[in-house]
Amino acid sequence: MQEIIYYILQRAYISDRIFIFAKKKMKSFFTWIIVLFLLSPTFSQRTIEIKDIPVNFKDQRFYVVKVEDGRLNKDFIGEIKTGIGKKPEKIDVEGGLYTAVERYFKNNFPEQYDYQIPVTVLIRKTEIRQGVIKSLENGIAVVVLEFEYEGKRFEAKAEIYDEVEDAFSTHEERIRNALYECSVQFNKTLPIEFRSEDENIGIEDAIEIVFDDDDHVNTEKYETHKDRVRPEKRNLIVIGYQIGGYSLIGVEYEIRFPGYVGLNMGAGLFGYTGGVKMHTSKRKNSPFFCLAWKDAGWGFLNGLAIEFGGRWIWSKSKDFGLLAQGGLLLINYIDPVYEQELYGSIGAPPAMLSLGIGLSW
Numbered sequence: 001m002q003e004i005i006y007y008i009l010q011r012a013y014i015s016d017r018i019f020i021f022a023k024k025k026m027k028s029f030f031t032w033i034i035v036l037f038l039l040s041p042t043f044s045q046r047t048i049e050i051k052d053i054p055v056n057f058k059d060q061r062f063y064v065v066k067v068e069d070g071r072l073n074k075d076f077i078g079e080i081k082t083g084i085g086k087k088p089e090k091i092d093v094e095g096g097l098y099t100a101v102e103r104y105f106k107n108n109f110p111e112q113y114d115y116q117i118p119v120t121v122l123i124r125k126t127e128i129r130q131g132v133i134k135s136l137e138n139g140i141a142v143v144v145l146e147f148e149y150e151g152k153r154f155e156a157k158a159e160i161y162d163e164v165e166d167a168f169s170t171h172e173e174r175i176r177n178a179l180y181e182c183s184v185q186f187n188k189t190l191p192i193e194f195r196s197e198d199e200n201i202g203i204e205d206a207i208e209i210v211f212d213d214d215d216h217v218n219t220e221k222y223e224t225h226k227d228r229v230r231p232e233k234r235n236l237i238v239i240g241y242q243i244g245g246y247s248l249i250g251v252e253y254e255i256r257f258p259g260y261v262g263l264n265m266g267a268g269l270f271g272y273t274g275g276v277k278m279h280t281s282k283r284k285n286s287p288f289f290c291l292a293w294k295d296a297g298w299g300f301l302n303g304l305a306i307e308f309g310g311r312w313i314w315s316k317s318k319d320f321g322l323l324a325q326g327g328l329l330l331i332n333y334i335d336p337v338y339e340q341e342l343y344g345s346i347g348a349p350p351a352m353l354s355l356g357i358g359l360s361w
Helices: 002-043 097-108 168-189 336-346
Strands: 045-048 062-069 078-080 089-093 117-133 136-149 152-164 206-210 219-223 236-241 249-256 261-269 271-279 288-296 301-315 320-334 351-360
Touching (some): 062 097, 078 117, 089 097, 089 168, 152 168, 236 320, 249 271, 288 320, 301 351, 320 336
Parallel strands (some): 045 089, 062 117
Antiparallel strands (some): 117 136, 236 351, 261 271, 271 288, 288 301, 320 351
16 A cells, blocks of 8 residues: 555656646747747848839930949838838848849840940939828838949939829839939930931930839830930941051951941952951940951962951041051961062961051041
């Protein structure tokens, strides 16, 4: 009997210890649950997606080469309250604001014409807010950008305000509108270097943006200068020494195709050439690599020339300057008599220097 009583007491003691241990653990568990519940609104974040909808930006006087993020706060772009007593939820852009803004400018403001100015865009501030007015919600997007070019800086600020039924779903549209408005402000400060003399002054031009969205279709027009920009002519004429082949003096003509490639051909006293130029950018005055067949003396010497060249512009308004190029000519054929005169018994090397310099426009 004593053994039975002892066993019961022992079991009761063990159960009590287990109960006390479990009670402590449950208390700690519920404490963590409450803490996480209270902190969860602080960590919650909602995102908006800035859509890749192209804009039709006429009279574009600049192109964007780089985008930098200079914001002090890069963690989020706004906060909203979802109910009474609830902590605000932070809002950010899906994939990051910097990535979205860089994609916006690279897609909509590429290099197209020679007169366009290369620009670096610095994001200074991007903020969205929303509230309630009677039965509608108001949405606000504020964007501050800094445009850096040619050692200068221009700060543009845009604030877009709307009263809509659902402000959150339309925040990305207001951000795109604000980015566009900042671009318009900066574009208006740049001069028009090329103007068509034969076009009538006074014909209105417009910068137009069209959002091709099924749910929200907005069209905004901004008036600009009434001067009309002449489309860039990228074809090139060169006259000079060893231009148009291995000639004393010759002329070359380059036909530029859309993009980076040009077709080069020419002739002179006495020789001819024809080949392909690959430019380092779409601009007319960009440096280039040239792969061309060159001839001297109408058959006395010929071969494949590999050259690199560029232009030194003296007059931007007339696009007039000096062209220089140089490289190697891989000799295909040289007349034996001519070879003897030039190199004697040593004979011609497999390649020789190839040069060219002339006036261009």
